[in-house]
Amino acid sequence: xxxxVAVKRVVxxxxxxxxxxxxxxxxxxxxxMSMNPFCEIAVEEAVRLKEKGVATEIVAVxxxxxxAQEQLRTALxxxxxxAILVETGEELNSLAVAKALKxxxxxxxxxxxxxxxxxxxxxxxxxxxxxxxxxxxxQGTFAxxxxxxGDKLNVTREIDGGLQTVAxxxxxxxxxxxxxxxxxxxxxxxxxxxxxxxxxxxTPDALGVSTASTTKTIKVEAPAARSAxxxxxxxxxxxxxxxxxxxxx
Amino acid sequence: xxxxxxxxxxNAALAPATLNTVAAAAKIxxxxxxxxxxxxxxxxxxxxxxxxxxxxxxxxxxxxxAHALPENVAPLIQELASxxxxxxxxxxTNGKNILPRVAALLDVDxxxxxIAVESADTFKRPIYAGNAIATVQSSxxxxxxxxxxxxxxxxxxxxxxxxxxxxxxxxxxxxxxFVGEELAKSDRPELTAAKIVxxxxxxxxNGDNFKHLYTLADKLGAAVGASRAAVDAGFVPxxxxxxxTGKIVAPQLYIAVGISGAIQHLAGMKxxxxxxxxxxxxxxxxxxxxxxxxxxxxxxxxxxxxxxx
Numbered sequence: 136x137x138x139x140v141a142v143k144r145v146v147x148x149x150x151x152x153x154x155x156x157x158x159x160x161x162x163x164x165x166x167x168m169s170m171n172p173f174c175e176i177a178v179e180e181a182v183r184l185k186e187k188g189v190a191t192e193i194v195a196v197x198x199x200x201x202x203a204q205e206q207l208r209t210a211l212x213x214x215x216x217x218a219i220l221v222e223t224g225e226e227l228n229s230l231a232v233a234k235a236l237k238x239x240x241x242x243x244x245x246x247x248x249x250x251x252x253x254x255x256x257x258x259x260x261x262x263x264x265x266x267x268x269x270x271x272x273x274q275g276t277f278a279x280x281x282x283x284x285g286d287k288l289n290v291t292r293e294i295d296g297g298l299q300t301v302a303x304x305x306x307x308x309x310x311x312x313x314x315x316x317x318x319x320x321x322x323x324x325x326x327x328x329x330x331x332x333x334x335x336x337x338t339p340d341a342l343g344v345s346t347a348s349t350t351k352t353i354k355v356e357a358p359a360a361r362s363a364x365x366x367x368x369x370x371x372x373x374x375x376x377x378x379x380x381x382x383x384x
Numbered sequence: 385x386x387x388x389x390x391x392x393x394x395n396a397a398l399a400p401a402t403l404n405t406v407a408a409a410a411k412i413x414x415x416x417x418x419x420x421x422x423x424x425x426x427x428x429x430x431x432x433x434x435x436x437x438x439x440x441x442x443x444x445x446x447x448x449x450a451h452a453l454p455e456n457v458a459p460l461i462q463e464l465a466s467x468x469x470x471x472x473x474x475x476x477t478n479g480k481n482i483l484p485r486v487a488a489l490l491d492v493d494x495x496x497x498x499i500a501v502e503s504a505d506t507f508k509r510p511i512y513a514g515n516a517i518a519t520v521q522s523s524x525x526x527x528x529x530x531x532x533x534x535x536x537x538x539x540x541x542x543x544x545x546x547x548x549x550x551x552x553x554x555x556x557x558x559x560x561x562f563v564g565e566e567l568a569k570s571d572r573p574e575l576t577a578a579k580i581v582x583x584x585x586x587x588x589x590n591g592d593n594f595k596h597l598y599t600l601a602d603k604l605g606a607a608v609g610a611s612r613a614a615v616d617a618g619f620v621p622x623x624x625x626x627x628x629t630g631k632i633v634a635p636q637l638y639i640a641v642g643i644s645g646a647i648q649h650l651a652g653m654k655x656x657x658x659x660x661x662x663x664x665x666x667x668x669x670x671x672x673x674x675x676x677x678x679x680x681x682x683x684x685x686x687x688x689x690x691x692x693x
Binding site: 265355376 | 458491513519564567568622628629654660673688689692
C-alpha cells in the first residue's frame with residue numbers, strides 16, 4: 136500500500152521560546168528549527184510498515200515555507216521515497232493545512248495517511264481529524280500501536296483512562312502518540328542519498344485550495360511568571376510550611 | 385446565543401470535565417444545552433439535566449454512538465450545530481478526537497484548549513507548551529471549541545432542572561468499530577480532578593519504587609502522576625503522564641518527586657497553586673517553578689514525608 140506522511144517544520148522542542156515585544160507572536164528569528172517530534176514518529180512508523188512489506192511507497196508531505204524542504208529531506212533520509220512541499224509563505228491554520236493535504240490525498244490516493252497527533256508549536260491537535268473529515272476516512276488518533284489486518288487497520292489509541300483499540304476500514308488516517316515507536320537516526324550515507332530523491336513543489340493555488348481562515352490571532356503574550364520559591368532544609372520544615380503557610384494539607 | 389456542550393461520560397457516569405465545560409459556556413453567555421450521545425445513556429442525561437445553568441439536554445441514544453467513535457458522532461454534532469452559535473467540548477481525548485472532525489465538516493477552524501473567555505468570539509489559549517498565551521478571535525458562524533478544564537471552575541452538579549429531549553438522528557458511517565479497551569483501575573481520585581497530585585519521574589528508578597508515592601498519595605487523598613521519562617521507562621502506565629502530551633493538571637498542591645522539570649512536563653502542571661519539588665539535583669529546572677524545594681534523596685525524604693503528614 137501507498138503511505139502518505141505529513142511532516143511539519145517547527146521550533147526545536149528544547150528551545151525556550153520568547154514572545155516578541157510587540158505581542159505579534161513568538162520570536163523565531165535565529166531559533167533552531169526541526170521536524171515536529173510527533174511527525175518523526177509518523178515517518179518512523181511508515182518506514183517500519185515498508186520494512187515489514189506492508190507499505191510499498193512512502194510519500195512525505197509538508198505544508199509550509201521553502202525552508203520546510205529541510206524537514207522533507209530528513210524524512211527522505213529516514214526512508215521516505217519521495218516528497219511533496221505545498222509551499223506557502225503564510226502561517227496556515229489546521230483547517231487550511233488539512234485542505235492542502237486533502238488535495239494531495241486526492242492526487243496520490245494513499246491507503247494510509249500518518250500524521251503526528253499535534254504540532255508542538257500551535258498545540259492544536261486538529262489536522263489529522265480534519266483531514267479524516269474532509270476525505271470521509273476513518274481516523275485512529277493518538278495511536279500507540281498500528282496493525283494492518285487484511286483490509287482493516289487495528290489501531291490501539293491512548294485515551295484518558297488507558298488504551299482503546301478500534302478497527303478502521305482502509306483507507307484511513309492515523310495520528311501518532313509518543314509511544315508508537317522510537318524514531319531512528321538518519322545515517323550519513325542515507326542523508327547523502329536523500330539529496331537525490333525527488334522533491335516536488337506545488338502551491339495551494341495550484342491545488343485549488345483556499346487558505347482562508349475563520350480564526351485570527353490578536354495577540355501573543357508571555358504567561359504569568361511564577362514567583363521564585365524557597366528551598367527548605369528538611370522534610371519537617373516542608374510539612375510545617377505546607378500546613379501553616381500554604382495551608383494545602 | 386445558544387451553546388451546545390458535548391457531555392463527556394464513561395462507564396455510565398457523567399465525567400466531571402463536563403461541569404468545567406458548562407462553566408466555560410456560562411462565561412460566553414446565552415442558553416446552554418448539553419448533548420449526551422452514547423448507548424443506554426438515560427441515566428447520564430438525567431445527571432446532565434441537574435447541572436446548574438443547563439437549559440436543555442439532548443439525548444442521542446443509539447448503538448452507533450457507543451464508545452464515542454468520531455466517524456459516527458461528528459456527523460450527529462454537525463447536524464445539530466446549525467441551531468447553535470458555539471459547540472464546546474472538554475479537551476479530553478474524546479473531545480480532541482471528535483471536535484476537529486466536526487469543525488472540518490462545518491468548514492470552520494477549531495479553537496483548541498481555551499483557558500479563558502474574553503468575549504463571545506475571543507478566547508485565550510496556550511501555545512508552545514504553555515510558554516506563550518495567544519488571544520484568538522473567531523469569525524466562524526459556529527464556533528467550535530475545546531475547553532481546558534483546569535482553566536474553569538466546575539459548576540454545581542446539582543440544582544438545575546433542564547428538559548430532556550431525545551434526538552432521533554442515527555449516523556453510522558460503518559467505517560470504524562470498537563474492538564476493546566484496557567482501562568487502568570485505581571481507587572485514587574482522578575488525576576485531572578484531584579486536589580493534590582504526587583508525581584514521580586525518572587528518579588524513582590523503577591516501577592516498584594512508585595509504591596512509596598502510592599502510600600504517600602493515599603495518606604494525602606492524592607492522585608499519582610508521572611513524567612514522560614517514568615512512563616517511557618515502563619514504571620507506570622501512560623494514562624498517568626502529566627505534560628504537554630499527557631494530562632494537564634492544576635491541583636492545589638503538586639508534589640514533583642525525582643522530576644527534572646523539562647518544558648514538556650511543566651506545560652502540564654505549572655498552573656498548580658503550590659508546587660513542591662523533591663530532587664537531589666539542586667540545579668534541576670523544577671526548582672525554578674517550585675514554591676517549596678527540598679534538595680534531598682527522595683528515598684529518604686518521601687517515607688519521612690509520609691510519616692509526618
